[in-house]
Amino acid sequence: MTQPSSTTSSKSTHSSSKPLYYRNNFVLAKLLRRIFSCSPSNIALPYARSLFDAIPSPDAFIWNTMIRAYLNSQNPHESMSLFFRMQLQKGVFFDSFTLSLVLQACGRSRDVQIGRTVHNKALKVGFGSDLFLQTALIEMYAKFGNLEIARKILDDMNDPDLVCYNVMLAEYVRVGEINLAHDLFDRMPERDLVSWNTMIHGYASLGDVGAAKKLFDKTCERDIVSWSSMIAAYAKSRQSNEALMLFHEMQLANVMPDKVTMVSVLSACGDVGALGMGKMVHEYIERNRIEIDLKLGTSLVDMYAKCGDIDNSLKVFNRMDERDVLAWSAIIMGLANHGFGELALDQFAKMISEEIKPNDIAFIGVLSACSHIGLVDRGWAYFTSMSDVYGITPKIEHYGCMVDIFGRAGQLREARELIRSMPFTADAIIWRALLGACRIYKNVELADEAIVNLLELEPHVDGNYVLLSNIYSQSKNWDKVANIRRMMKNVKIQKVPGSSSIEVNNCGL
Structure with a gap:
């Protein structure tokens, strides 16, 4: 009797050691779907891949499941790699859905050559008019930067559905072609909530808050994306009171905020100093057990610091499991602005x-x-x-800080030399810092130079005249004091009374 080879025996033993469901593709497909639906992708994907690699003969559905999983986890290269492996398997044939996934992967990885190859393959096997495939082609060519080809595919389709239009609309918005997007939006035979949200987000991301609000007001239906996009638009444009009022309207509409909404609301609270509202948002987050991730944690740190509650800012910062440069910068800025200079420098050292x-x-x-x-x-x-060690080119704000450092220390000549050496024209903040130092150290000569430049930049700001008048008064130069007052009358300058921001609708959550 012929003895089996060691290789054959090994394979037989290995195969028989697996559970029976490894030979049932229907069961395996359901198991993979269950894994992806029940676990985060970073946990599910490695486990699913180990299961997939052990399947003796996966069918096309299982291949598609894994290709899509990698595409959804932002790993398009692995999606393409699996597709190439799939083609080497005997008895397994890709379908239009496979090709649509691979075309999306090509677009997201910006692989033009493979994308065109897959496109030609799809045409050869007769999938050119498939709706899934055409939608993927629109997205792929748009991501390649070929918007004309993408639009031509849409225009040449016999019966494009709403998804096709929304994909083209989203790609126009992604590249900032808001006029083309609006033209397509107007031509669409029908629109859904995704269409409206895409346009609202498009105008909001470009800073056109007015156009975004017009669309927002026209929508018959609004979801969390609609509200969050509009609140974010107000917050980013520093229309913080409007952002908070819209958030109040959102609550009245019984729409539950998410982490994205909270980040924008906290930004608005910090901008106007609405500490009470910010605390209520924080309480809502904790009460509803919303995960305080890196972005939300940083927003809380920044909000508390800007609202003057540095203790809570530090408390949130110290509780964060993960901290990136934005989180560190928020706490360093907060500590510095509240006069905790040494502590701010300590935190900087810890970050390094x-x-x-x-x-x-x-x-x-x-x-x-x-x-x-x-x-x-x-x-x-x-x-x-900054430049010598970390490769960061100092901006005008950094020069302004150095001018302030020199000025506070009485090193006015060094401050003036630094201004002269700047690679850009000094702004009003820098000249005002120098002028303030001149007042402290009674340097009339440099004050004259600073005010000439400052009044060119801000001829109607009363504080500049008052500051210079105080400098002349200190040096008992009454003629120049009188001259400053005449100048203020000539340009109709009146001292403006102070003002403060007030929390709007200090509403509960």
Whole structure:
């Protein structure tokens, strides 16, 4: 009797050691779907892949399930790799759905060559008029930057459905072609909530809040995306009171906010100093057990700091499981702005020790901290390290901080030389910082130069005239004081009384 080879024996043993369901593709397909529906993709995908790799003969449905899983987990390259492996399997044939997934993967990976190859393959096997495939082609060519080809595919379709139109609409919005998007929106035979939300988001992302609000007001139906897009548009354009009032309307409409909504609302609260509202939002998050992820945690840190509650800002920051450069920058800026200069610098040192590269915002906080506690040499060291160590080109805000550091320390000539060496024209903030230092140290000569430049930039701001008048008064130069008052009369300058922002509709959540 012939003995089986060791290889055959090994395979037989390996195969027989697996459960019977490994040979039932219907059961395996249901198991894979269950895995993906019950677990986050970062947990489900590795487990599903190990299961998939052990399947002796996966069918086309199982291949499609895995290709789609990688596409949904933002790994289009692996989707394409699986497609190429699928073609090598005997007895397994791709369908139009397979090709539509692969075309999407090509578009998202910007692989033009493979995309055109797959397109030609689809035409050869007779899938050219398939609705799934045509929709994927629209998205792919749009992501390649070929909007004309994408639009031609849409226009040449015999019976395009709403999904096709929405894909084209979304691609126009993604690249900022809002006029083309609106033209298509007007021509669409029908629209759904996705269509309206896409246009609202498009105008909002371009900063055209008025156009976004007109569309928002016209919608017959609104969901969480509609409300969140509009609230975010107001918050980003610094129309914070409008954002908070719209959030109140959202609550009256019984639409439950999500993390995206909360981030925008907290930004608005910080902008207008609405601490009470911000605390209620925080309580709502905790009461409803909404996960405080990196973005939401950073928003809470920033809101509390801007509203003057640095203790709660630190408390939230210290509880965060993960902290990126934005979170560190928020707490450094908050501490610096509240006069905790040494603590701000300590946090900066901790950030560096955790090997997180600082950004330009973190350096504004660090330089502000140095200014508050009078660390001239250390401030200059941080300033020069921006470009020398971290490859960050200082912006005008960083130069302004250094001018303030020199000015507060009485090093007015150094401040003036720094202004002259700047690679851009000084703004009003920088000249005002120098003028303020001139008042403290009674330097009339530099004050004259600063005010000439400042009045060119801000001829109607009363505070500039008042500041210069105080400098002349200190030096008992009464003729110039009188001259300043004449100038204010000539340009009709009146001292403006102070104003404050008030929380709008301090509503409960």
